[in-house]
Amino acid sequence: MNTETATKTTDKPRSKAKKGFFNSLNSDLAIDLGTANTLIYLRDQGIVLNEPSIVALDPNGKIIAVGIEAQMMHEKTHKNIRTVRPLKGGVIADFDIAEKMMREMIRKVMKKRWFATVKKMLVTVPNGITAVERMAVRDSAENAGAKEVFLIEETIAAAVGMGLNVNEPMGNMVVDIGGGTTEIAIISLSGIVHAQSVRIGGEKMNEEIVNFIRRKHNLLIGERTAEKIKHEIGSAIPGGEEKEMITKGRNLVSGVPKTLTVTSEDVREAIHESVNACLDAITKSLENTPPELGADILDRGIMLTGGGALLRDLDRMISEAIELPVHVAEDPLTTVVRGTGIILENHEEYQNSLF
Numbered sequence: 001m002n003t004e005t006a007t008k009t010t011d012k013p014r015s016k017a018k019k020g021f022f023n024s025l026n027s028d029l030a031i032d033l034g035t036a037n038t039l040i041y042l043r044d045q046g047i048v049l050n051e052p053s054i055v056a057l058d059p060n061g062k063i064i065a066v067g068i069e070a071q072m073m074h075e076k077t078h079k080n081i082r083t084v085r086p087l088k089g090g091v092i093a094d095f096d097i098a099e100k101m102m103r104e105m106i107r108k109v110m111k112k113r114w115f116a117t118v119k120k121m122l123v124t125v126p127n128g129i130t131a132v133e134r135m136a137v138r139d140s141a142e143n144a145g146a147k148e149v150f151l152i153e154e155t156i157a158a159a160v161g162m163g164l165n166v167n168e169p170m171g172n173m174v175v176d177i178g179g180g181t182t183e184i185a186i187i188s189l190s191g192i193v194h195a196q197s198v199r200i201g202g203e204k205m206n207e208e209i210v211n212f213i214r215r216k217h218n219l220l221i222g223e224r225t226a227e228k229i230k231h232e233i234g235s236a237i238p239g240g241e242e243k244e245m246i247t248k249g250r251n252l253v254s255g256v257p258k259t260l261t262v263t264s265e266d267v268r269e270a271i272h273e274s275v276n277a278c279l280d281a282i283t284k285s286l287e288n289t290p291p292e293l294g295a296d297i298l299d300r301g302i303m304l305t306g307g308g309a310l311l312r313d314l315d316r317m318i319s320e321a322i323e324l325p326v327h328v329a330e331d332p333l334t335t336v337v338r339g340t341g342i343i344l345e346n347h348e349e350y351q352n353s354l355f
């Protein structure tokens with residue numbers, strides 16, 4: 001027997017096993033880098049991280065905490081700790097801190113995987129991001145540890161996460177109301193036919209609630225309290241259950257802490273400008289939709305997602321105003337990352353949608 005052949009034959013299973021072992025040390029992951037929340041999907045594992053996009057830093061810029069831990073410190077810090085949200089309006093506002101946050105979050109999920117490294121990383125970006133901004137996101141992802149970086153527009157990922165077939169010649173309208181922006185896209189044949197992005201989202205609504213309560217009741221509340229009010233008693237239009245909530249803040253006249261009862265009507269009044277701006281953007285996008293795709297949207301309706309879609313009766317308000325069906329995604333806070341997971345696992349199928 002030829003010894004060379006024999007050696008090769010016996011070596012094969014060993015090298016295959018070796019390759020398999022090294023492959024298991026290379027993980028592919030997808031990251032939904034949002035203004036309010038960052039989510040990570042790990043290939044074959046699913047969603048492994050879902051935390052607020054915030055970091056706590058010491059005076060030298062060293063990270064003290066990220067995500068949930070940093071969020072708990074937010075608005076309760078002293079001079080030696082500052083909390084920073086590195087994304088504003090859907091885009092990275094502070095690249096250095098965003099990179100540190102990403103690296104820390106990736107480290108957190110990889111810690112459980114021995115010394116595995118990130119091979120492919122799929123990162124979501126807002127519609128209409130410029131080439132320069134795209135390069136900067138790619139650099140940050142590479143510096144955070146990825147060997148190969150792909151970018152995808154978050155509305156396409158959201159559509160995939162909602163179970164839509166983005167590759168077919170059929171119009172789908174996705175409205176993603178996030179923390180910093182509302183992203184609207186008309187999607188057909190793996191691409192975006194028309195896109196619009198407005199700087200209106202959950203964070204602006206929180207600001208409006210803080211300002212409204214200060215103006216109307218002379219009470220200063222924090223951002224976290226405003227968020228709680230919006231979740232618990234907020235609604236887009238009247239007609240549903242009217243709720244009340246006792247809230248605490250600082251009286252601006254006496255300067256001492258005080259309680260106040262806030263109503264659903266207060267919240268509607270506070271956020272009506274943002275809600276109307278979202279509606280205007282949807283109407284404008286429909287006006288810019290080619291007629292054949294418009295006909296598909298008439299049949300299929302509008303797909304609403306992102307955390308803002310959880311605002312009570314927002315779907316009803318949009319549907320009544322534009323006389324089209326509006327469907328809210330199942331678990332709107334994870335639609336985008338679930339979509340990126342599907343894309344990551346079926347890379348070839350979505351090749352045309354990736355940067």
Ligand SMILES: Nc1ncnc2c1ncn2[C@@H]1O[C@H](COP(=O)(O)OP(=O)(O)OP(=O)(O)O)[C@@H](O)[C@H]1O
Nearest residue numbers: 034035036037178179180181202306307308310311
């Ligand atoms: N029940 C609720 N009612 C109203 N708004 C909600 C509710 N739950 C979450 N939100 C809002 O959803 C927003 C977060 O949504 P999401 O995680 O989709 O945004 P993001 O992806 O981080 O932001 P962006 O897409 O703008 O970068 C927050 O601003 C939050 O206030």
